[in-house]
Amino acid sequence: MLEVQGVSKRYGETVALANASIAFRAGTIHTILGENGSGKSTLVKLLSGIVQPDSGTILLDGAPFAGFGPAAFQAAGFATVFQEVLIAPDRSVTDNILLGLDGLLTRTVPRAERRQRAQAVLKRFAVTEIPLDQLAGQLPLAVQQLVVLARAVVRNPRILILDEVTAALDFADREAVFAMMRKLASEGCLILFITHRMDEVMALSDRISVLRGGSVVTTEERGTSTASELLKAMAPRTAAELAHG
Numbered sequence: 001m002l003e004v005q006g007v008s009k010r011y012g013e014t015v016a017l018a019n020a021s022i023a024f025r026a027g028t029i030h031t032i033l034g035e036n037g038s039g040k041s042t043l044v045k046l047l048s049g050i051v052q053p054d055s056g057t058i059l060l061d062g063a064p065f066a067g068f069g070p071a072a073f074q075a076a077g078f079a080t081v082f083q084e085v086l087i088a089p090d091r092s093v094t095d096n097i098l099l100g101l102d103g104l105l106t107r108t109v110p111r112a113e114r115r116q117r118a119q120a121v122l123k124r125f126a127v128t129e130i131p132l133d134q135l136a137g138q139l140p141l142a143v144q145q146l147v148v149l150a151r152a153v154v155r156n157p158r159i160l161i162l163d164e165v166t167a168a169l170d171f172a173d174r175e176a177v178f179a180m181m182r183k184l185a186s187e188g189c190l191i192l193f194i195t196h197r198m199d200e201v202m203a204l205s206d207r208i209s210v211l212r213g214g215s216v217v218t219t220e221e222r223g224t225s226t227a228s229e230l231l232k233a234m235a236p237r238t239a240a241e242l243a244h245g
């Protein structure tokens with residue numbers, strides 16, 4: 001469904017991605033694992049239309065995807081929730097969620113229906129009650145992250161990219177987000193999941209790719225490697241130091 005083929009990206013002297021290739025499958029939760037600086041964020045930015053590769057190709061449904069810029073990627077069904085909470089602080093929760101939809105639609109849909117749509121999408125995963133009319137900037141950071149997640153989900157994306165989004169959430173909301181991820185995947189959505197937490201990786205992933213120094217070390221099915229084998233693939237030296245105390 002989605003494939004990156006031989007993708008490279010440098011920032012000056014720094015190689016962020018080096019000839020990286022991963023084939024993703026629809027209807028899976030595909031985790032990207034890697035230490036800080038291994039290229040995860042660069043891959044996320046590439047698949048969000050924010051950075052362009054120096055070389056290599058993105059294939060969507062078997063054809064090279066020529067679009068550039070966030071709007072082109074969104075139109076093709078990609079939705080990304082970034083690690084940094086990108087909220088419009090002076091707009092209501094409802095407005096923030098419906099920012100995910102077409103601008104014209106959000107202006108023409110009556111207020112009551114706008115609230116209903118925002119409520120419906122939040123119900124899919126937020127346990128915390130979120131006041132729809134409150135200015136989003138006044139909410140705690142974890143709640144803001146749920147609002148941003150709702151903005152992505154309201155678009156019914158084919159490809160949902162979640163970059164460290166669960167870190168700030170409390171336990172109940174995190175579990176609810178995981179349940180939603182599983183449900184979306186069962187409906188055919190591809191979910192790219194970026195996390196540092198090995199328990200989440202082992203519990204949720206259908207497939208796992210490990211990045212190291214911008215290269216893809218492995219792409220494998222869940223259960224192929226143990227958590228410590230994955231850690232070793234991510235950071236062989238750290239894993240060896242841990243093993244030898």
Ligand SMILES: Nc1ncnc2c1ncn2[C@@H]1O[C@H](COP(=O)(O)OP(=O)(O)OP(=O)(O)O)[C@@H](O)[C@H]1O
Nearest residue numbers: 011014015016034035036037038039040041042043
């Ligand atoms: N805009 C930039 N300018 C210069 N170097 C950059 C830029 N963005 C990323 N890099 C470098 O590229 C490499 C890969 O970074 P990237 O952010 O993709 O890694 P990451 O695995 O997402 O790390 P983190 O977990 O810290 O977000 C790093 O060495 C980083 O310092």
